[in-house]
Every structure is written in structure tokens, then in C-alpha cells.
Amino acid sequence: MTPVETILPPVSTPVTRPRIGWPLAAGAAGMAFVGGSVAVSGTLADAPMFTVQALRYALACVLLVGFARVTGTRLRAPRGAEWLWLLGVTAAGLVAFNIALVRGAEHAEPAVLGVAVACVPILFAVLGPMLERRRPSRIVVLAALVVTAGAGLVQGIGRSDAAGLGWAAVVLACEAAFTLLAVPVLGRHGPVGVSVHATWLAVLMFGVLAVAVEGPTATARLSGTDLLAGGFLAVLVTAVAFVLWYTSVRRLGAGRAGLLTGIAPIAAGVTGVLLGGPLPGPLVWAGVALVAVGLTLGLRPERDSGHHR
Numbered sequence: 001m002t003p004v005e006t007i008l009p010p011v012s013t014p015v016t017r018p019r020i021g022w023p024l025a026a027g028a029a030g031m032a033f034v035g036g037s038v039a040v041s042g043t044l045a046d047a048p049m050f051t052v053q054a055l056r057y058a059l060a061c062v063l064l065v066g067f068a069r070v071t072g073t074r075l076r077a078p079r080g081a082e083w084l085w086l087l088g089v090t091a092a093g094l095v096a097f098n099i100a101l102v103r104g105a106e107h108a109e110p111a112v113l114g115v116a117v118a119c120v121p122i123l124f125a126v127l128g129p130m131l132e133r134r135r136p137s138r139i140v141v142l143a144a145l146v147v148t149a150g151a152g153l154v155q156g157i158g159r160s161d162a163a164g165l166g167w168a169a170v171v172l173a174c175e176a177a178f179t180l181l182a183v184p185v186l187g188r189h190g191p192v193g194v195s196v197h198a199t200w201l202a203v204l205m206f207g208v209l210a211v212a213v214e215g216p217t218a219t220a221r222l223s224g225t226d227l228l229a230g231g232f233l234a235v236l237v238t239a240v241a242f243v244l245w246y247t248s249v250r251r252l253g254a255g256r257a258g259l260l261t262g263i264a265p266i267a268a269g270v271t272g273v274l275l276g277g278p279l280p281g282p283l284v285w286a287g288v289a290l291v292a293v294g295l296t297l298g299l300r301p302e303r304d305s306g307h308h309r
Contacts, residue, residue: 020252024299027248027260030241035267037237040229047226048218053098054206055219056230060238061199064192067239073192078185085185089194090201093178095209100170108164114265116168116175118151121294123176124258131183132253140255143298146290147262153287154265154280182246183254191246199238252299259298262291 044052068075078086104113121144129136160168182194189197210218222230248257266288269280280288 020299023248023251023257024260026244027252027257028263030244030248031260031263032267033236033241033244035264035269036271037233040232040237043225043229047223047229048210048214048221049098049102050206050210051214051218052222052226052230053094054203054210056234056238057094057199057202057206059231059234060242061196061203063235063239064196064199064243067243068192068196071192073190075193075196076189078189078197082185082188085181086194086197086201088181089178090198090205092174093181094198094202095205097171097174097178100167100174104164104167104171106164108160108168112160112164112168113171114155114268115152116172117261118148118155118265119172120175120179120261121147121151121258123172124179124261125255125298127176127180128183128254128258131180134253137255140259140298143259143294144255146294146297147259148294150287150290150292150294151262151265153283153290154269155287156283179245179249179254179258183249186246186250191243191250194246195239195242198242256298259295262294266291 065075067073101113122141125141125144126136182198185194245257248260251257269284273279
């Protein structure tokens with residue numbers, strides 16, 4: 001037994017199946033919801049962030065628990081090292097990620113942070129298989145490079161100072177942590193279970209920050225627009241998108257599912273156009289084409305998903 005195997009709990013090693021339509025559609029839909037949420041999140045710029053996030057994840061948790069009961073999905077209590085993985089998903093992937101986005105926006109244009117997130121497929125392609133006890137696929141790594149290049153063109157470059165670049169690096173690490181730290185516990189808890197535990201832990205963390213930083217009366221400062229935006233994020237971008245995304249990661253593996261993150265910036269651009277923004281230029285269209293090439297290259301069925309250790 002290798003040192004890694006003594007640390008990681010048993011996971012369900014993804015087995016490539018000829019039919020991968022559902023996990024592909026689930027992951028793509030999840031990323032589309034995330035990308036389309038950019039405009040909605042912008043309406044919360046002046047709202048008490050920690051309070052809104054605490055309420056968002058509370059509503060999402062209630063919806064997820066209700067979904068579990070309706071579908072007969074068993075929710076298991078975390079045990080042992082699972083607490084560390086789930087706390088990592090929440091602290092890094094949800095709390096630190098949102099803080100880094102806000103602080104990063106003070107020093108860098110949104111495109112800079114978007115490009116940082118666009119680099120996530122490369123991390124997934126290399127680190128994801130390692131957590132799943134497989135060797136990275138050269139095809140998937142190549143596809144991840146193509147998707148990242150395409151997503152970067154869609155986002156643009158933008159301007160930033162040194163602090164902004166630092167926050168962009170934090171955003172990248174936190175975005176990757178949200179998925180990679182969930183891999184070891186998806187086997188036992190499943191997409192719904194991981195989502196439920198991540199959301200109730202987020203309520204506790206954001207709730208403490210909300211009271212300490214914004215005060216216990218911050219909810220009174222929320223407008224109707226803030227509540228609507230928070231509700232949208234809770235339902236589609238959290239409760240629905242979390243389950244869809246983790247379903248895709250569990251079935252496809254983190255490496256291949258990570259390629260679907262290239263859909264998020266495209267969805268953000270489409271949403272911007274639908275809301276009255278300008279049509280994209282040639283570079284953006286070239287980026288969309290590159291993302292499509294990368295997805296086609298990396299998501300085609302393989303006979304063997306990797307060498308098991």
C-alpha cells in the first residue's frame with residue numbers, strides 16, 4: 001500500500017462507459033449555471049457579503065435535504081478524515097473563494113480573475129487522477145491546455161496590480177479545491193451528500209463572519225433585489241449546480257469533468273449579450289472554437305481510463 005492510499009479513504013474509481021451523455025450534460029449544465037450567475041452576483045456588490053452568503057447556503061441546504069428525502073437518498077454522517085476533506089471543500093472552495101473574488105476585484109479587472117479560473121482544467125487533469133489513484137491521461141492534459149487557452153481568449157486579459165495577481169492565484173487554488181478535495185468523499189457520500197455537508201458547514205462559517213464583521217442586524221439592510229439575487233444563487237448556482245457538478249465529477253473523473261469548466265466563461269458571455277451587452281469579437285469566437293476542440297478531444301470515449309495502482 002502506497003503512502004497516498006493510507007491517507008485517502010476508499011473512493012469509487014471512475015470507469016469509462018460508452019454512454020456518458022448524462023454526466024456530460026450534468027457537468028455542462030452546472031457550469032452554465034455558474035457562468036450565467038456572474039451578472040446576478042454583480043447586483044450584490046453593495047450588499048453585506050457574508051450575510052447574503054450565509055442565507056444563500058442555508059436555503060440551498062434546506063432544498064438539498066428536501067431533495068434527498070424525496071429521492072430516498074441516504075445522508076451519511078462524516079467520519080474520521082472525511083471531516084477534513086469536507087471542511088477543506090467548504091473553507092477553501094466556498095468561503096475563501098468568495099472572499100478572494102471580492103478582494104481581487106478591488107485590484108484587478110474581472111477578466112484577470114476569470115483567466116485564473118480558466119486555468120483550473122489543467123490542475124484537474126493532473127491532480128484529479130492522482131486523487132482517484134490513476135495516472136493522468138496525456139490526451140486529457142492536452143485537452144485541458146486547449147480548453148484553458150480558449151477560455152482565456154473568451155475572458156480576455158485585463159489589467160491588474162501585484163495584489164490582484166496574488167488574489168487571482170488564490171481564486172485559482174480555491175476553485176480547484178472545491179472539486180479536488182471532494183473527490184475522496186464522493187464515493188461514500190455521493191453528490192447530494194457532499195453538497196449537503198458543504199452547504200451547512202458554509203452556513204456556520206459565513207454566519208460567524210457575518211456576525212463578527214457585518215453585525216447581527218445586517219439582514220435588515222438587504223433589499224428585495226438582494227434577496228432575489230441570493231435566492232437565485234441558492235437554487236440554481238448552489239443546490240442544483242453542486243449536485244450536477246459533483247455527479248459529473250463522480251462519473252467522469254475530475255480530470256475529464258474539469259474540461260467542462262470551459263463552458264462557464266462562454267455562458268457568462270452569452271448571458272451578457274442577452275442582457276444587452278455587445279456581441280463578442282473575433283478573439284472571443286476563436287476562444288469558443290478552441291474550447292469546443294478541447295472538449296471534443298478530451299471527452300471522447302476511451303477504452304481504459306488509466307492504470308490502476
